[in-house]
Amino acid sequence: MRGVAGGVILGVPLLYTQETWLHGRSIAPVVILAGVIATFGVNVALSYFVGFRPGRTHRPVEDAVVGMGISIVLSAMLLILLHRIGSGTLPENALGVTALTTIPVSIGFAVGAALAPSQGGEASEGFEGWRGDLLIAAGGALVFALNIAPTAEPVVLAAELDGVHLSLLVVASLVLPYLMVFYAEFGGRDQRIASDGATQGPITETLLAYGVAFAVSAAMLAMFGRVDTMNQAALARVVTLAFPASIGAALGRMLI
Amino acid sequence: MTAAKPRGMRRERTPFEWALLLVSLAAALTLAVGLAISAFTGASGPADLEVDIAMAEAPASGGRPLEITVTNIGGTSAENVVVEVTVGDVAREVTLALVAKGDEESATVIVPTSATATPHAEVLSYSDP
Numbered sequence: 131m132r133g134v135a136g137g138v139i140l141g142v143p144l145l146y147t148q149e150t151w152l153h154g155r156s157i158a159p160v161v162i163l164a165g166v167i168a169t170f171g172v173n174v175a176l177s178y179f180v181g182f183r184p185g186r187t188h189r190p191v192e193d194a195v196v197g198m199g200i201s202i203v204l205s206a207m208l209l210i211l212l213h214r215i216g217s218g219t220l221p222e223n224a225l226g227v228t229a230l231t232t233i234p235v236s237i238g239f240a241v242g243a244a245l246a247p248s249q250g251g252e253a254s255e256g257f258e259g260w261r262g263d264l265l266i267a268a269g270g271a272l273v274f275a276l277n278i279a280p281t282a283e284p285v286v287l288a289a290e291l292d293g294v295h296l297s298l299l300v301v302a303s304l305v306l307p308y309l310m311v312f313y314a315e316f317g318g319r320d321q322r323i324a325s326d327g328a329t330q331g332p333i334t335e336t337l338l339a340y341g342v343a344f345a346v347s348a349a350m351l352a353m354f355g356r357v358d359t360m361n362q363a364a365l366a367r368v369v370t371l372a373f374p375a376s377i378g379a380a381l382g383r384m385l386i
Numbered sequence: 387m388t389a390a391k392p393r394g395m396r397r398e399r400t401p402f403e404w405a406l407l408l409v410s411l412a413a414a415l416t417l418a419v420g421l422a423i424s425a426f427t428g429a430s431g432p433a434d435l436e437v438d439i440a441m442a443e444a445p446a447s448g449g450r451p452l453e454i455t456v457t458n459i460g461g462t463s464a465e466n467v468v469v470e471v472t473v474g475d476v477a478r479e480v481t482l483a484l485v486a487k488g489d490e491e492s493a494t495v496i497v498p499t500s501a502t503a504t505p506h507a508e509v510l511s512y513s514d515p
Contacts, residue, residue: 155486156463156515160425199410220488222424
């Protein structure tokens with residue numbers, strides 16, 4: 131789960147980039163294959179020195195294979211979720227886009243253990259209580275949403291996603307951050323699970339953090355003129371942007 | 387002299403780890419072999435673009451919507467595909483960012499309601515990626 135969290139954190143920004151969808155279908159397969167092989171080499175080295183398991187590993191090649199394999203599956207699932215590949219996509223094109231997305235996801239997977247400090251970040255004591263959790267969630271959501279909101283991708287994706295895909299995106303925006311924050315075995319996980327109070331149970335906190343990510347996404351889209359009224363199209367855009375924003379919110383909460 | 391970093395314990399794999407390894411190997415091999423097959427046996431040659439034109443199903447304001455579908459049956463993707471649609475004296479241009487090989491892309495153009503002649507579409511230009 132730590133590797134998946136790292137992969138999602140590094141992979142989602144590239145997933146929301148039109149050029150990835152385009153180049154994944156237009157670059158020669160042999161060039162993409164060379165990129166994947168080179169990335170595998172980098173993953174072996176990263177697995178040896180960092181890795182997604184706690185402590186260094188005796189099996190860096192095996193860990194790199196697992197990292198690449200799970201990253202391929204994860205990338206394909208996210209691309210299907212965002213309707214970038216589907217039953218009508220030529221297999222060659224689907225492989226190209228999936229392989230291109232796999233590269234950053236697998237790097238994130240390989241450095242998963244290093245993405246959050248083992249004892250929480252410096253000054254993390256200052257973020258105690260539910261207000262601190264939501265504040266840092268808003269900060270993380272803002273960083274991710276601000277990177278994507280000015281681009282055309284949320285509008286393009288939202289226009290092409292139907293109700294089923296949007297609903298699945300909401301589910302993914304809740305489940306992935308929940309698993310990242312409470313199951314990924316990053317530092318401070320035990321304290322996060324043990325937090326008490328009406329708003330600090332894992333499920334409640336996840337729902338509240340999604341609410342924060344949703345609000346931040348709506349504000350960012352409004353700021354860049356992508357949303358000016360609340361209708362179905364605007365809602366779809368906010369839901370689309372709230373997915374990476376919720377990943378950012380989860381990353382923020384993992385750091386404290 | 388600094389002490390070496392502690393290394394992970396060597397231990398037997400659990401059934402879950404075996405399953406994860408097998409699934410990962412299958413996924414990695416599928417991707418690598420699939421890309422290799424595409425590289426060495428896929429279609430080759432330049433882009434070959436076919437254009438179809440039809441009345442768009444979605445209503446549009448300000449005129450008659452026509453849907454253009456460009457299919458690439460060639461061996462190379464085509465970028466910046468410029469398609470010209472003519473209906474009698476009326477001409478419209480639409481640009482598609484990319485039509486990947488083996489794929490199709492659609493766009494809609496609006497012509498005046500008074501343009502009732504048979505619509506015609508052709509690719510004016512495209513560039514190689």
